[in-house]
Amino acid sequence: MQVEVVGTAGAKHAKKLSWALAMTATYMVAEVIGGLVTGSLALLADAAHMLTDVGGLALALLAIRFAARAATPQRTFGYLRIEVLSALANAVVLLLLTVYILYEAYQRFLSPPEVMSGPMLLVAAIGLAVNLISMRLLSSGSSESLNVKGAYFEVLSDMLGSVGVTIAALLMMWKGWVLADPIIGAGIGLFIVPRTWSLLSQVTHILMEGTPLNVDVSSIEAKLLMIPGTVAVHDLHVWTLTSGFDAMSCHLVVADLSTGREALRAVRGIMKNDYQIDHTTIQIEDETLRAEEIVLQV
Template sequence: MHGGGSTGTAAAQHADRLAWALGLTTAYMVAEVVGGLVTGSLALLADAAHMLTDVGGLALALLAIRFAAKEATPQRTYGYLRMEVLSALANAVVLLLLTAYILYEAYQRFLAPPEVLGGPMLIVATIGLIVNLISMKLLTGGSSESLNVRGAYLEVLGDMLGSIGVIVAALLMMWKGWVLADPIIGAGIGLFIVPRTLGLLRQVTHILMEGTPANVDLGTLEVKLKAIPGVTAVHDLHVWTVTSGFDAMSCHLVVEDLSNGRKALQEARRVMKDNFGIDHVTIQVEDETLRNAEPILHV
């Protein structure tokens, strides 16, 4: 028997904020690329690379929300809810690739430091810091509810710290004439976000592998289901995440008397919703006879 769940996503609740952040980030990314080319600063270009992933991540997040709103079909019974997870995966991979390139470029510049214009670099980085702080404020609320919003938030966080790094590099070059500050800060910007990106990548992989959600203790869940009056056993118990904010569960409940199966099912659904926040459940109610019956083979 099946209990339906909402097809909404956590990211959809923050679509307007994502759109505002996308507009701000895109406008500043263009300015930062121009500034990096004019000043010759790797730190600025590295920050611009992170801004590019922000633009891609935010655009993918909004695209995922659009697809997630589509109705399910016989071919895609969950609709396009997994688009959010796939876009978060793409964000993480692209960011890691860009980081590798930035580190390579930093190595080349460390061997032969080019001339960098510190003054214009400082102005561009200061504007970037302001833009990133505004974007972070817009995305803070949704970062704990949606993988896509979390991915975008982490990228903006990296850019905010990157802007601070660029400001530091510009000041060091202007006051101390230390030209190596630019490639060192550029490499630092690339390295800073790697652990957080790997964490996001682990989360996405866990969902795609249909692992048990972090907020669900499967042992506790099984104990609560077995405590339902009339239930003698629970087997084939699975809990997984379809997309952020949408978990699902399926299991077999073994009952003493099938005439009490309806009550056991209702109680199981209540347990899932009240204790674990899951209302999308698929439960088969059976007695020991059905449990031990030989499977029917179709040729």
Template sequence: MHGGGSVGTAGAKHAKRLAWALAMTATYMIAEVIGGLVTGSLALLADAAHMLTDVGGLALALLAIRFAAREATPQRTFGYLRMEVLSALANAVVLLLLTVYILYEAYQRFQSPPEVLSGPMLIVAAVGLAVNLVSMWLLSSGSSESLNVKGAYFEVLSDMLGSIGVIVAALLMMWKGWVLADPIIGAGIGLFIVPRTWSLLSQVTHILMEGTPPNVDTAAIEKKLLAIPGTVAVHDLHVWTVTSGFDAMSCHLVVADMSAGREALREARNLMKAEYGIEHTTIQIEDEAMRGEETVLHV
């Protein structure tokens, strides 16, 4: 028996603001790559890689909204919800590879610092800071209503710190002539990407392996299900994440009297929704005899 619910998101009404922030961030990221190549600044290129995390985060936020609205099909019973997870996996792998390149390039520049055009570098970084501030303003209202939008907001906030770092490097080179400021800031931004990217990769892997959501204790769930009147056993309990904000649960509930099965099912579904926010449940009601038959078949 199934108890499904809507997989809509509170961030849907902020989709346009997310789209504007994504368009601005992606456009500036391209400009930053060009600026980094023209000026010879590793810090700008590193910040462009950091900005790629924002582009990925904003794109994933929009994916979560758009794909959650699509209807499932007989071939894809969960629709396209896993597209968000696959996109996050690709994003994490690309970012880790970029970080390796940035750190290697920083090492090379420590050995032989190239000439960097600090003036144009400062202008590009200042424009980037302005873009980040506008994007933060666009997302600020939705960040208090949706975890999806909140995540995108913090992505942009962290990139603003990267832009400030590039500005500091440019000023140090202009005023003090300290050419090592560029590779140092560049390596710093590259290292700043690693923990966030590794965390993203860990979350994605956990979801693809159908691991239990971090906020869910299956032992506690089993104990609460057993407390439902008439329930004598719980087995084959699984809780997993389909995509961010959409968890699912399945189990077999063994009752002493099948006539009480309907009420036990209702209480189990209400428990999962009220205490864990899980609306998509698949709960099989059975008695001891049926459980015995299953045990024989499994053996």
């Protein structure tokens, strides 16, 4: 069976993801060492945070590699949905991580730890630089691929953690304010929630075969009905398989089946030119065939 390999929106950003993964993993090791040396619970907690991000970035790369595999008779769309499942896993991990951050903030508020704020500041500053570079690498891909977007949010949460640790270290150095760490930690956790929830909502919408947000189904139906000879349109569906890959299917009822070829070309042209959808499945039928179909459905 001849099958077609379809790329994903995230595939072209694989190299950038690899760089982000390498930098994040390297800094995570450095942060663990820094946390042990300084006695900073904040740094160790942030290192645990980064461990989940390393896993998220690795999962994103793994998803891209699976998505590039050819389709099979058993999986006619191949592994394209792996990217969406990866983004779902990232969103869930981030939400769980937020719960952990808030819990740790509460614990530190009750019993603020003693830390070496100077070395803590140095490690946090290095981490901030690494995270900003990684965010720069992934920023363009985050608008094209949910998978890359999930990885971008992982790095974003890392960056916020570095900012929080930096601010906490400065406040402890200059003001001796030991409660800075738990308060800033809670703020970081709350900041992550709406962005993660947005990602989770988008993933859920795709898994529920929801219509792409930039597509108006009623508008498509109106345009198809304007095709000469078209009597009706039904069973019209538009959905997203993965980022950058939308699909459409419908039944087009025409007055004369001899005009079916022209009608089919017109539908393909409308979907490609007006909605940038290349993957279409259109069933052409006349009113007699439509009536028989209704009978079979009863």
